[in-house]
Amino acid sequence: MERQQVIDSFRKLLPEEEEYNDRLLSLAESFLAWSRSKVVLKATEEPCRPYMAAHLACEVMKGRLDLEVHVTATPIPKKKYEKQFTYFQEELRPLTKDLYAQHDIMNDVPFLCTRMGSLSAIPYVKELVKTTLVENMRIEHMKGVLIAAYLIVSAKMSGKDELRVNHAERKAAQVILQDTNSISQIQYWMQLLSESLVFHQMPLNAMEGYEVQKQRTKPWSGIASMVQINYEKRLKSYPSWKASIYEQLEQLSQPSIEK
Numbered sequence: 001m002e003r004q005q006v007i008d009s010f011r012k013l014l015p016e017e018e019e020y021n022d023r024l025l026s027l028a029e030s031f032l033a034w035s036r037s038k039v040v041l042k043a044t045e046e047p048c049r050p051y052m053a054a055h056l057a058c059e060v061m062k063g064r065l066d067l068e069v070h071v072t073a074t075p076i077p078k079k080k081y082e083k084q085f086t087y088f089q090e091e092l093r094p095l096t097k098d099l100y101a102q103h104d105i106m107n108d109v110p111f112l113c114t115r116m117g118s119l120s121a122i123p124y125v126k127e128l129v130k131t132t133l134v135e136n137m138r139i140e141h142m143k144g145v146l147i148a149a150y151l152i153v154s155a156k157m158s159g160k161d162e163l164r165v166n167h168a169e170r171k172a173a174q175v176i177l178q179d180t181n182s183i184s185q186i187q188y189w190m191q192l193l194s195e196s197l198v199f200h201q202m203p204l205n206a207m208e209g210y211e212v213q214k215q216r217t218k219p220w221s222g223i224a225s226m227v228q229i230n231y232e233k234r235l236k237s238y239p240s241w242k243a244s245i246y247e248q249l250e251q252l253s254q255p256s257i258e259k
Contacts, residue, residue, distance in 0.1 A: 002032055002050070009054035012073040021065055028057035031092060039091045045084060047075040052088040059089075059139070059178065060096060069178055082180045089140075105129065105142040108177060112150055115176045116169065124153045124202050131198050132189070144181040147173045148189030156204040162194055163187075 006028040032053035074081040113122045128149040152162040
């Protein structure tokens with residue numbers, strides 16, 4: 001029963017996946033079981049429990065399994081769910097702390113910048129994020145730092161006020177990273193990062209062509225994003241497909257042996 005609830009939740013969270021990793025499944029089941037004694041929910045919120053357990057498992061494992069998580073079909077309204085999921089994470093933190101410690105936020109830098117259409121920002125965002133990360137930093141704080149670093153680097157490269165929040169970019173970045181930080185939290189990290197010596201030494205003032213580059217590589221969304229993801233997965237199998245085609249051609253080119 002619990003496994004089926006978890007699988008049903010994965011179908012919503014991971015629509016591009018046809019099969020689910022055993023470790024991912026068992027982790028979600030464990031979170032679901034643990035949450036029954038740790039997380040108190042109202043009767044109307046109970047449908048969220050298996051979904052949140054699956055979501056948390058995805059968050060823990062997405063870096064290692066290269067998961068594309070879609071938190072769209074939530075059991076309750078999205079804003080209410082985000083608050084509920086934050087509570088769920090906090091209550092299970094003693095159990096997930098070691099798992100989260102394995103998360104390397106630096107792997108998310110190229111992922112975020114690429115999806116935002118800002119490839120040239122990657123090295124600067126990486127350098128800036130490194131200045132603020134500390135040992136045992138909570139995953140949501142790391143995500144907040146990364147988003148803040150991206151926003152101020154992007155603003156400076158565009159020749160704009162780095163402390164003025166571009167809410168369209170902020171929202172897009174938070175969706176990409178499945179981040180639940182508040183605007184004030186992100187603004188706090190932006191202020192902190194903007195005061196660092198590393199940021200002031202970055203040669204980013206109004207980089208020529210940066211805005212044009214971003215316009216040409218706008219992040220994909222909706223159905224287009226799903227098509228892109230599917231295409232990228234198919235592209236990975238191209239070498240083996242190509243090899244099989246050449247093998248077939250070679251067989252066809254060989255003279256047949258008459259009996």
